[in-house]
Amino acid sequence: MPISRQEVLRLYKNLIIYSKKLTLTDSTYFMRKVNTEFRRNKKLTAPEDITFAYKKGESLLRRSSVV
Structure with a gap:
């Protein structure tokens, strides 16, 4: 199912x-990195790429660590 x-x-x-x-x-620093990632991923069109980027952000919250 695609991410809304x-x-x-x-x-x-x-x-x-x-x-x-x-x-x-x-x-x-963290907010600048988040903003940069969201701007870069704004242009994604393939559902697989969108799902991957979304899960990457979710895992960041789940692990509560900054990479």
Whole structure:
């Protein structure tokens, strides 16, 4: 099942909230990386690529670690 626009926006919102709770990582750096990734992935059209990028962001929240 393809990822909806609403799910992507919810992920973005959750990443913003998560960035405000960071203590060991600079939240400005984290938000800049999130913004860059979302801008780069904005042009994705293949459902497989969109799903991969979405799962990558989800795993970041689940693991609670910054790569």
